[in-house]
Amino acid sequence: MNENTTNDPIIICEDVHKWFDDFHVLKGITTTFKKGERAVICGPSGSGKSTFIRTINRLEEHQRGTIIVDGIELSNDLRNINLIRQEVGMVFQQFNLFPHLTNIKNITLGPIQVRKMSKKAAEEAALALLERMDIADQAYKYPAEISGGQQQRVAIARALAMEPKIMLFDEPTSALDPEMISEVLDVMRELAHSGMTMLVVTHEMGFAREVADRVMFFDEGVVIEEAAPADFFDNPQHERTKLFISQTLQH
Amino acid sequence: MMEDNSPKVISDKIPFYRDVRFLQVFFQILFLIGIVLLAGFLYSNMLNGLKKQGLELELSFLRTEAGFDISEGIEYESSDTYLKAFSVGVVNTIKVSIIGIFCATFIGFFFGIARLSSNWLVRTIASVYVECFRNIPVILQIMFWYATMLVLPAVDESISLFDSIFINVQGVYLPSLEGTAGLIPWLWYLLVGIILAIIVVLGLAAFRYFFEFRELHETDRPSFISNIIFGAKWVAAPIFLIVTIVGWFLTPEVPFELLQPELQRFGFVGGMNFSPEFTALLIGLTVYTSAFIAEVVRSGIQAVVKGQREAARSVGLKESQVLRLVVVPQAIPVIVPPLTSQYLNLAKNSSLAIAIGFPELFQIGKTMIGQTDQSILIFAMIMVSYLIMSLTTSAFMNWYNRSITRMGRSK
Numbered sequence: 001m002n003e004n005t006t007n008d009p010i011i012i013c014e015d016v017h018k019w020f021d022d023f024h025v026l027k028g029i030t031t032t033f034k035k036g037e038r039a040v041i042c043g044p045s046g047s048g049k050s051t052f053i054r055t056i057n058r059l060e061e062h063q064r065g066t067i068i069v070d071g072i073e074l075s076n077d078l079r080n081i082n083l084i085r086q087e088v089g090m091v092f093q094q095f096n097l098f099p100h101l102t103n104i105k106n107i108t109l110g111p112i113q114v115r116k117m118s119k120k121a122a123e124e125a126a127l128a129l130l131e132r133m134d135i136a137d138q139a140y141k142y143p144a145e146i147s148g149g150q151q152q153r154v155a156i157a158r159a160l161a162m163e164p165k166i167m168l169f170d171e172p173t174s175a176l177d178p179e180m181i182s183e184v185l186d187v188m189r190e191l192a193h194s195g196m197t198m199l200v201v202t203h204e205m206g207f208a209r210e211v212a213d214r215v216m217f218f219d220e221g222v223v224i225e226e227a228a229p230a231d232f233f234d235n236p237q238h239e240r241t242k243l244f245i246s247q248t249l250q251h
Numbered sequence: 252m253m254e255d256n257s258p259k260v261i262s263d264k265i266p267f268y269r270d271v272r273f274l275q276v277f278f279q280i281l282f283l284i285g286i287v288l289l290a291g292f293l294y295s296n297m298l299n300g301l302k303k304q305g306l307e308l309e310l311s312f313l314r315t316e317a318g319f320d321i322s323e324g325i326e327y328e329s330s331d332t333y334l335k336a337f338s339v340g341v342v343n344t345i346k347v348s349i350i351g352i353f354c355a356t357f358i359g360f361f362f363g364i365a366r367l368s369s370n371w372l373v374r375t376i377a378s379v380y381v382e383c384f385r386n387i388p389v390i391l392q393i394m395f396w397y398a399t400m401l402v403l404p405a406v407d408e409s410i411s412l413f414d415s416i417f418i419n420v421q422g423v424y425l426p427s428l429e430g431t432a433g434l435i436p437w438l439w440y441l442l443v444g445i446i447l448a449i450i451v452v453l454g455l456a457a458f459r460y461f462f463e464f465r466e467l468h469e470t471d472r473p474s475f476i477s478n479i480i481f482g483a484k485w486v487a488a489p490i491f492l493i494v495t496i497v498g499w500f501l502t503p504e505v506p507f508e509l510l511q512p513e514l515q516r517f518g519f520v521g522g523m524n525f526s527p528e529f530t531a532l533l534i535g536l537t538v539y540t541s542a543f544i545a546e547v548v549r550s551g552i553q554a555v556v557k558g559q560r561e562a563a564r565s566v567g568l569k570e571s572q573v574l575r576l577v578v579v580p581q582a583i584p585v586i587v588p589p590l591t592s593q594y595l596n597l598a599k600n601s602s603l604a605i606a607i608g609f610p611e612l613f614q615i616g617k618t619m620i621g622q623t624d625q626s627i628l629i630f631a632m633i634m635v636s637y638l639i640m641s642l643t644t645s646a647f648m649n650w651y652n653r654s655i656t657r658m659g660r661s662k
């Protein structure tokens with residue numbers, strides 16, 4: 001438990017199932033994330049990690065079970081979906097910055113259009129965020145004009161600008177060249193210490209060990225093991241987990 | 252002695268017949284000479300041929316009396332010159348093309364977006380529209396609409412919409428906006444408004460650029476253009492609006508009035524009239540082209556990758572905002588080039604009016620060819636006219652595309 005974790009649950013998942021046509025991707029996920037908790041999700045490719053975190057802001061629809069985010073149940077109610085998306089920020093593997101907007105406009109789009117912030121206030125907040133990401137000098141450039149590591153930090157700033165209560169990261173460093181990985185991880189580390197609730201899909205085991213409160217191991221659509229990082233890495237219980245850890249650490 | 256192992260560098264002086272740069276230029280010149288010779292040969296052959304038949308290429312016929320009637324278009328009488336007759340055709344072609352492009356764009360965007368709707372019924376209706384109209388030859392559609400126009404009710408039994416649009420066998424009658432005696436004085440206010448706005452915008456932009464933002468580093472400073480846009484939006488537009496609105500009330504008479512078509516003894520008077528030929532051609536071209544534009548729009552929107560929508564949704568934008576703020580701006584640069592070629596197709600297809608007798612460029616050109624012995628020249632004039640229209644359209648669309656696409660050059 002880190003110093004920020006509380007006992008208040010913020011995401012509650014009950015028996016969550018998901019099918020792509022007749023392919024059963026999530027086979028009953030039941031778990032609770034607490035306010036301020038940092039969870040790292042790992043597991044082999046195709047095990048449903050991305051699908052799981054994407055159900056939390058309804059980029060994917062779950063077909064059975066319940067998901068409650070910050071007291072709001074995810075249903076087919078558009079209003080609930082929009083409310084939850086405002087509370088949940090997401091960072092993608094491929095950054096997905098808007099190429100037709102400058103970096104600062106990428107960040108202010110949500111606050112101006114959704115939070116109805118004034119342009120001036122939104123830009124001031126965006127500049128402060130870019131400062132925090134250590135890329136204030138890139139504000140008026142376009143995404144195509146900056147490096148991958150810088151783009152991912154703009155993407156993090158874009159998500160943070162909505163002042164979300166929860167941040168989802170889907171392999172945020174997998175598309176980066178090795179020398180840029182640490183600049184993104186630094187930012188995420190700083191964010192973790194600020195008390196943000198974070199769900200991070202990643203294979204960066206050093207980051208998991210250092211920052212996570214809990215590591216969850218996905219395999220074929222179920223969580224087969226979860227534990228604090230020290231236990232998880234040094235004393236894994238399942239054969240699959242052992243195999244995965246030894247394979248991942250070799251790299 | 253040791254053998255010399257270093258690679259042998261070939262750097263002899265290159266003979267000209269192996270020099271790439273020389274060869275490129277050489278073949279281009281050769282090609283050009285060939286073309287000029289061929290064209291000259293064909294041209295002199297043609298002149299000889301014409302001479303043998305007692306004909307000569309002469310532009311002077313354009314100043315002689317045309318002697319035929321034209322059913323509609325700008326002011327013209329049969330005693331006017333051929334040049335005047337030709338210009339009637341040009342104006343009619345431009346008129347149907349511009350109105351057609353305008354309508355086809357609206358309808359096309361509507362159906363293109365509808366085809367991507369999550370609502371099954373909307374999607375299906377849009378698909379049926381697109382697949383039907385783009386797969387039937389356009390000349391057939393034009394003739395079909397013309398046949399439809401001709402079986403509409405007689406004048407005194409017109410179909411009336413809102414009591415101001417009347418449809419009958421003589422075509423479509425619409426209200427028209429006519430300038431009154433107050434128009435000219437009001438145009439002066441308009442001019443003053445424009446000039447004032449330009450002065451203020453440039454002044455303000457220069458001030459902001461050189462003084463207000465002077466301390467900022469060059470890369471952080473808003474560009475001169477964005478200062479102009481800022482000024483135009485917040486200062487110049489209000490000034491312009493105030494001047495023109497005040498002018499509207501100061502002129503002795505309201506500058507415009509709406510003229511309703513009215514049924515009198517010999518038919519409708521006042522308002523605007525689209526003849527059956529014009530209406531049929533317009534509907535045919537619009538519907539046909541809009542089906543293609545719908546496809547262009549659909550594929551442009553689909554070209555925007557899925558991750559863009561997901562990112563937009565995850566910052567909380569509503570579906571309509573996702574479309575308007577993220578998807579469409581990225582789809583436009585993809586859409587514009589094929590859209591341009593649809594515009595050009597519409598303009599060129601307007602020559603199919605020859606099947607229903609609408610007096611556009613080609614129709615009038617053909618009448619002129621029949622009456623004179625200058626067929627080659629008239630054909631050339633027609634072709635050059637289409638060419639000029641098309642090139643102008645392309646140039647405008649290219650300019651538009653460049654002005655909206657500033658996505659930042661890749662590193």
Ligand SMILES: Nc1ncnc2c1ncn2[C@@H]1O[C@H](COP(=O)(O)OP(=O)(O)OP(=O)(O)O)[C@@H](O)[C@H]1O
Nearest residue numbers: 020021023025043044045046047048049050051052
């Ligand atoms: N839109 C989709 N349609 C059909 N199948 C899908 C879709 N998205 C994912 N899948 C399938 O669902 C399974 C789980 O995918 P998911 O992306 O969640 O895996 P993952 O654990 O994130 O893997 P990776 O480490 O490769 O990112 C995979 O077998 C994938 O092929």
Ligand SMILES: [Mg+2]
Nearest residue numbers: 049050051171
């Ligand atoms: Mg994944």
